[in-house]
Amino acid sequence: MSASAKIVLRKKPNTKGLYPLAIRITKNRRSTYKLIGHYIDLEDWDSKNNEIKKSHPNSESLNNLITLKLSEARKGLIALQTNNKDASANQIKKEIYKPTSNLTFFDFVDEHLEALEVEGKMNRLSTDSAWVSYIEKYCKVRHLTFQEIDERFLKKFKIYLKGNCSLTETTAMNVMVFIRLLFNRAIKDKVVSKELYCFGPGKFKIKFPETVKVGLSEKELKVIESLDNLSDVERHSLNVWLFSFYFAGMRVSDVLKTRWSQIYDGRLHYRMGKNSKLLSLKIPLKIYIILEEYVCNKNYDDDFIFPELKKANLDDAKDLYNKIKTANKKFNKNLKSIALKAGINKKVTMHIARHSFGNIARDTIHPLMLQKLYRHSDLKTTINYQANFIHTEADDALESVINF
Known part of the structure; x- marks a missing residue:
């Protein structure tokens, strides 16, 4: 029996209540799934035509991406059939999406920026393209393997960003966050080993300086x-x-x-x-x-x-x-x-x-209500944000000591 590839919406929502799009590979009535990295509301999925409804703000871009991913999967199936490879659905998935260890950091950069453009995320595209330009200038040639990105590389690169490029600590850290994002993707795609991960405790630490948020009274x-x-x-x-x-x-x-x-x-x-x-x-x-x-x-x-x-x-x-x-x-x-x-x-x-x-x-509204008003996904984000504007307890403590 020949294998088939089909786009589906998996009925397992994430923590935000959104459902993942996936390529389903089926053979001999057994199926395996490959997530394509995008999540949508259940109401935005057209199960009859296997596509995203126009009610979704990025329906056209995401449907184009679905077509592209399906085409890649089906080409992989054809190649396997041409080579007379008989395998299970799971083996087919591994064969089609097998790790490509020769992929470089800039291969992931190009894929990332292309996805942002396809999805119409122009603000993020503009920002991330700026981070890429700093990395390109530092490397001089557009070639950088993940094995080369170690603690020493990151420390020297940070010095370059703050010295040669005159970037603030916050901006320099944003560039590092971008590098970490693609490094994590490379590990997930098995392009690089987890043992080479150079971020976190005891390694290169990404720490943002405290910022002052000033609002009108x-x-x-x-x-x-x-x-x-x-x-x-x-x-x-x-x-x-x-x-x-x-x-x-x-x-x-x-x-x-x-x-x-x-x-x-x-x-x-x-x-x-x-x-x-x-x-x-x-x-x-x-x-x-x-x-x-x-x-x-x-x-x-x-x-x-x-x-x-x-x-x-x-x-x-x-x-x-x-x-x-x-x-x-x-x-x-x-x-x-x-x-x-x-x-x-x-x-x-x-x-x-x-x-x-x-x-x-300030602290007159319950954090859970502020979370809803701010549209934050995580309550911790709301609490950290609101901490910038709550000074009453510290003020009272100060007064209690010096007011004698």
Whole structure:
């Protein structure tokens, strides 16, 4: 009996409740699976046509990737049949996906960047491409084996990043995290032995320095909200910033992608661009006041609320990314002048909307509720983030000692 390869959605969700896509290899009614590394909601899977529904934001890119992975598996099956190899489903899987020990670090780099482009993750592609450029400059030639990446290599490379490239400790650590990511993939794919792993206790340690997160105070927020001497472009930038703040620091990309059709039953329903989570938030009264300024520009029910993406090519991830990046730069420039008019000395950017929400929330809201509002997957992330804004206990302790 000949073997077959088919794309399926495995019914074993991960901790986020998403289901893995896999190639199923079957022979003699026995099957084995090879995960392709992507997870989706059960409702986004078309089991009849074995494809991702258009309801998923990256359906086209992921369906293209599925076609590619199926093609690779079927080519492998044909090659085995040509060579008259008779094997079980599990043996076929090992033969098709057998380790390729001659793969280099840059082979994994190319595969990683290509996947990001296919998936339309342009922001991550831009960031990771920057990390790659530093590695390329250090190596001088585009060849680096995983065996060469040891503790000595990483220590010398870190010195190069901070010295020759003048990078901060945080940025240098981000480059190291990128290297670690691909090293872990190489181990998982059995391209390199676990014994060569050079990260962790007793080896090269990735440690980020503490960062200062500064948000606006309630008093400063009230001043900004009441400003009336703003130009049209400043007013629009402030509206976008406040829209983000009122929804607990919603990311600028998600703000600009918000459509009128997502507002119903007194709630905003949207899918986060960062992790595809579905969210539903009650619309505060202050949001309705902002919406009133834009309803006259509504061309159809599914139109964008804000104008920045109305002329974007939604089928072109690069165009979408560039327009969001340009808009964010414009907003930050206008927010700088708004802060001056408000007499605020703190740096005000779109990202500061998130810090401002955290600063005002402090310890008045339960961490579990903040986790939901921040859309964090892990409660520990919320607790660590909120710790930047909670100083009451330390302040009281200080006062109790010196107030005599």
